[in-house]
Amino acid sequence: MFFLKQLKRELLLHPMHFGPKLHDIIRLRLIEEVEGTSLGKFGYVIAVTEVRDEDIGQGVIQDNSGYVCFNIAYRAILFRPFKNEVLDAVVTVVNQLGFFAEVGPLQVFVSRHAMSTDLNEGYDHEQSAWISQDREVEIRKGVGVRLKIMGVSIDVTEIQAIGTIKDNYLVDEFAHMLHLRMSVREVPLHLGGVGFMPRRVELGADGMLNFQAGIPGKRTDLTKEETVLL
Numbered sequence: 001m002f003f004l005k006q007l008k009r010e011l012l013l014h015p016m017h018f019g020p021k022l023h024d025i026i027r028l029r030l031i032e033e034v035e036g037t038s039l040g041k042f043g044y045v046i047a048v049t050e051v052r053d054e055d056i057g058q059g060v061i062q063d064n065s066g067y068v069c070f071n072i073a074y075r076a077i078l079f080r081p082f083k084n085e086v087l088d089a090v091v092t093v094v095n096q097l098g099f100f101a102e103v104g105p106l107q108v109f110v111s112r113h114a115m116s117t118d119l120n121e122g123y124d125h126e127q128s129a130w131i132s133q134d135r136e137v138e139i140r141k142g143v144g145v146r147l148k149i150m151g152v153s154i155d156v157t158e159i160q161a162i163g164t165i166k167d168n169y170l171v172d173e174f175a176h177m178l179h180l181r182m183s184v185r186e187v188p189l190h191l192g193g194v195g196f197m198p199r200r201v202e203l204g205a206d207g208m209l210n211f212q213a214g215i216p217g218k219r220t221d222l223t224k225e226e227t228v229l230l
Contacts, residue, residue, distance in 0.1 A: 001085060003078045004049070005042065009034065012067045013059070027051045030072060036105060040156050043080030044105045050075040081106055081161055085149045086170070089163075091141055094130065096123050099139055101147065106159055110147060114164035146170045 009030065017025045027048075034045045051074045059068035081087070081103070089101035089108055098111040112120045118133045129140035139145060147163040147170055164170075 001080060001082060002046070003043070003080065004075060005078055006073065006075055007039070007042070008071065008073050011070045011072055012062070013070060014067055018068075023053055023056055026056055026070060026072065030074060034076070038105070038157050038159055039078070041080075041154055043078040044159065046077040046079050046104070048074055048076045079104055079106070081149050081152050081159065083149055083152060086146060087149065087163075088144060088146050091139055091143045091145060094128050094139065094141055096125070099130065101145060101163070106161060108147060108149065108161045108163040110145075110163045110165055114150070114162075114166050116166050119165075 011026060011030055011033070013026065013029065030051060031048050035048060036045065038044050051072065055073040057071035059070050061068050087103045087108075089103045091099050091101045092107075093100040096112070098109060098114070101108050101110065112123070112130075115130065116132075119130050119137065119139070122131045122133060123129075124131050127140065129138050131138050145165060147165050148167055149161050150164050151162045153160045
């Protein structure tokens with residue numbers, strides 16, 4: 001799930017960068033340091049959306065190095081997976097134990113035991129693919145799959161997950177959608193931590209991907225400062 005959240009960070013800057021464009025340099029350095037990284041329980045930083053001049057604090061000189069430390073407040077779009085969330089992924093590695101798939105920066109492993117019965121005995125060593133008995137479903141590198149998150153492991157620098165395709169309306173390929181522009185809309189977070197999880201993605205006549213919200217899901221670990229992005 002995607003969130004818009006206010007964050008803080010300390011940034012060290014060499015005095016050689018001081019000048020009339022100091023705030024612009026600070027913004028660029030902040031983007032370089034945080035975008036694409038994991039912030040642990042907050043999730044992955046997808047994009048920094050706002051760094052206002054008034055949110056860049058006064059610099060403090062470090063006695064031992066001469067660098068200057070700035071305290072910065074910024075807004076960013078975060079991606080954080082939840083258990084039982086349904087996501088579209090791209091298969092990256094396939095072996096006899098299952099397969100790995102990527103959802104942006106997140107890597108998900110799906111075991112052969114988390115596949116449907118017509119798939120979990122259908123590994124083809126020559127093609128490096130899982131093939132169903134009727135040969136209508138093939139899971140190989142580069143294929144798009146729809147999966148459900150069954151567990152999430154979070155550490156300081158990385159988030160890993162295990163998933164399943166052993167459920168209704170999963171596995172469907174969505175590769176033809178990957179290169180389309182995605183329309184993102186903000187949905188205010190309900191008090192009490194209730195957010196809506198997208199359950200279906202459809203291609204609209206205008207070329208946009210349209211999300212249909214499913215059953216509201218209880219999110220007890222969300223805060224009022226977070227905005228859910230579908």
